[in-house]
Amino acid sequence: MKPRTRPFDIRARLWAVGGFLGLAGLALVARAVDLQLLNNDFYQQQGDARFLREIPIPVSRGTIFDRNGEPLAISSPVESIWANPKELLAHPDRLPQLAGALNMPLEPLTQRIAQRADREFVYLRRHMNPDQAERIIDLGIPGVYSQREFRRFYPLGEVMAHVLGFTNIDDRGQEGLELAFDDWLTGKPGAKRVIRDRRGRIVENVDLVRAAEPGRDLVLSLDRRIQYLAYRELKAALLEHRAAAGSVVILDVPTGEVLAMVNAPSYNPNARESAEPGSQRNRAVTDVFEPGSVIKAFTVAAALESGKFTPASSFDTSPGYMPLARHVIRDVRNFGVVDMTRLLTKSSNIASTKIALELSNEQFYEVLRKFGFGDATGAGFPGESSGVLPTPRSWGILEKATISYGYGLSMTPLQIAQAYAALGNAGVLMPPTFVKGARAPGRQAVSPQVARTVVGMLETVTGPEGTAQRARVQGYRVAGKSGTSRKASVGGYQKRYLSLFAGLVPASNPRLAMVVIIDDPQGRDYYGGLVAAPVFARVMDGALRLLDVPPDQAEQWYVALPPAPPPEMSAELPADIEPLPEFVGGAGPE
Numbered sequence: 001m002k003p004r005t006r007p008f009d010i011r012a013r014l015w016a017v018g019g020f021l022g023l024a025g026l027a028l029v030a031r032a033v034d035l036q037l038l039n040n041d042f043y044q045q046q047g048d049a050r051f052l053r054e055i056p057i058p059v060s061r062g063t064i065f066d067r068n069g070e071p072l073a074i075s076s077p078v079e080s081i082w083a084n085p086k087e088l089l090a091h092p093d094r095l096p097q098l099a100g101a102l103n104m105p106l107e108p109l110t111q112r113i114a115q116r117a118d119r120e121f122v123y124l125r126r127h128m129n130p131d132q133a134e135r136i137i138d139l140g141i142p143g144v145y146s147q148r149e150f151r152r153f154y155p156l157g158e159v160m161a162h163v164l165g166f167t168n169i170d171d172r173g174q175e176g177l178e179l180a181f182d183d184w185l186t187g188k189p190g191a192k193r194v195i196r197d198r199r200g201r202i203v204e205n206v207d208l209v210r211a212a213e214p215g216r217d218l219v220l221s222l223d224r225r226i227q228y229l230a231y232r233e234l235k236a237a238l239l240e241h242r243a244a245a246g247s248v249v250i251l252d253v254p255t256g257e258v259l260a261m262v263n264a265p266s267y268n269p270n271a272r273e274s275a276e277p278g279s280q281r282n283r284a285v286t287d288v289f290e291p292g293s294v295i296k297a298f299t300v301a302a303a304l305e306s307g308k309f310t311p312a313s314s315f316d317t318s319p320g321y322m323p324l325a326r327h328v329i330r331d332v333r334n335f336g337v338v339d340m341t342r343l344l345t346k347s348s349n350i351a352s353t354k355i356a357l358e359l360s361n362e363q364f365y366e367v368l369r370k371f372g373f374g375d376a377t378g379a380g381f382p383g384e385s386s387g388v389l390p391t392p393r394s395w396g397i398l399e400k401a402t403i404s405y406g407y408g409l410s411m412t413p414l415q416i417a418q419a420y421a422a423l424g425n426a427g428v429l430m431p432p433t434f435v436k437g438a439r440a441p442g443r444q445a446v447s448p449q450v451a452r453t454v455v456g457m458l459e460t461v462t463g464p465e466g467t468a469q470r471a472r473v474q475g476y477r478v479a480g481k482s483g484t485s486r487k488a489s490v491g492g493y494q495k496r497y498l499s500l501f502a503g504l505v506p507a508s509n510p511r512l513a514m515v516v517i518i519d520d521p522q523g524r525d526y527y528g529g530l531v532a533a534p535v536f537a538r539v540m541d542g543a544l545r546l547l548d549v550p551p552d553q554a555e556q557w558y559v560a561l562p563p564a565p566p567p568e569m570s571a572e573l574p575a576d577i578e579p580l581p582e583f584v585g586g587a588g589p590e
Helices: 010-038 041-051 085-089 092-102 108-113 130-137 177-179 224-241 268-276 292-306 340-346 349-358 360-372 398-404 413-424 449-464 526-544 554-558
Strands: 052-057 071-083 122-128 144-153 190-196 202-210 245-252 258-264 314-315 321-324 327-330 337-341 479-489 492-505 511-521
Touching: 052 413, 071 085, 071 130, 085 092, 085 108, 085 268, 092 108, 092 122, 092 130, 108 122, 122 130, 122 144, 122 511, 130 144, 144 321, 224 245, 224 258, 224 511, 224 526, 245 268, 245 413, 245 526, 258 526, 292 340, 292 349, 292 360, 292 398, 292 413, 292 449, 292 492, 292 526, 314 349, 321 349, 321 398, 337 340, 340 349, 340 449, 398 449, 413 449, 413 492, 449 479, 449 492, 479 526, 492 526
Parallel strands: none
Antiparallel strands: 052 190, 071 122, 071 144, 190 202, 245 258, 245 511, 314 337, 321 327, 479 492, 492 511
16 A cells, blocks of 8 residues: 655645745845945955056156346156056067067167066157157056156256256255265155056046145355356466366355356266266365465464464575475575565475464464365265365475465365355355255354455466466456465375466455366466466356455546557566475475
């Protein structure tokens, strides 16, 4: 007998299947709500990882202006081409087209990309013209993109090169004032979130993450007109005398502001690749030398400041040489009895030595130190040298004698300009500055009376009997000192020279201080009064008029000055150079 079975209940089964499907649907809806509304972070992150990017907002570096608002360094927008190696290597057939567009050989380009296959970013070419970059992007090569950057441009090129310096490819200062004020000039890049399509193009700006802060502008004390004038005349002098190098520094006497600072030979900061090695240093602040006769103004200042001497004090320099410590100090000829003024006019080494021997080491040292020798000027220029001023404890009688006429110590052109500016500023030494209006407190180096007296004495150097008649500027009284210093080398002094002139204009109320250094002039004319002094005269003639400095006597504008002596050398040596002394204690001819 067959067992009885329950009848098939299709209705119940339908309800069971329907209930199961309903619960499954409800679970799916719940899961969808959970993923899309409640816990959507994971998928949002996955989507963002594919399309949302945070990209930097580039900022321009601050512009550098001269004191009159003329741009000296500006940042121009450029484009840089970059690639995602993973994307690009997936389309090797497009590499020849890319190499042609970039004007690069195919093999090095392929190798460069292959070596970075595990990365997502590699530069292909930096700082391109935006139009050229756009043409490359328009080729539609997968994995190739562009980004905005900025490149530094210097309108005056080599004229301002040594002072401004330059930036690297990432727009960070590397030399000069670009380096000194890098933090001030450099902006802070911003950031924003964007949505890119599969070709890397931005289709939507989503969010500003961080606002960009452009670099701050910088107004310098330099006057581009005077800078150009100084560079032009310095370069012409180097060509005329076949000299190796030269420097010019011009300071505003009352404030210490640097109005011009040039060196030659120079280089083009817009195309540094062709610059010669060593041409990028600013010799006016980094290179030191023995100053020779230009130091005698401060020897006289030390004498007057000590109270042991007066302007009328006299010295017998006969017979033109002086035995000292088994050596001989010489003048170019026998000047006989000279007073303080004639000491400077004729540049007597013997008279300078006799002054130094009457002063204590500490007295002489202290005055030289107060004029800034042996210390950095505080201008803040990168790599500035402090020069060398030996401590007085190390001075023997011979060392003190040679220091009195410019040997045995070393200084930079900027230090000399600062010291002469102090004489013209009633004895107040002002720290030089490259920033317009950034005037720092000065310090009294010598009394105002002593400073004015020395300036009056220095006027005779450019007079009829002086060694630097070619430094005269029509309509203005000029005070200054020439020098011709023999260059030191291992084992002694060479027959190679530095020609110098340092001066103040107008001498009645000094406004400008200027130093000219010509390194290793060739030929018969290598004396400071013949080589450096004419550069001073030509530059100052233009600078005084550019600055509207009134002449000392207006009527002199209508009366021609006597002609300067002809360039041919007379039989008698100029007074700012003498034969090689008979000792080797650190001194040589001036």
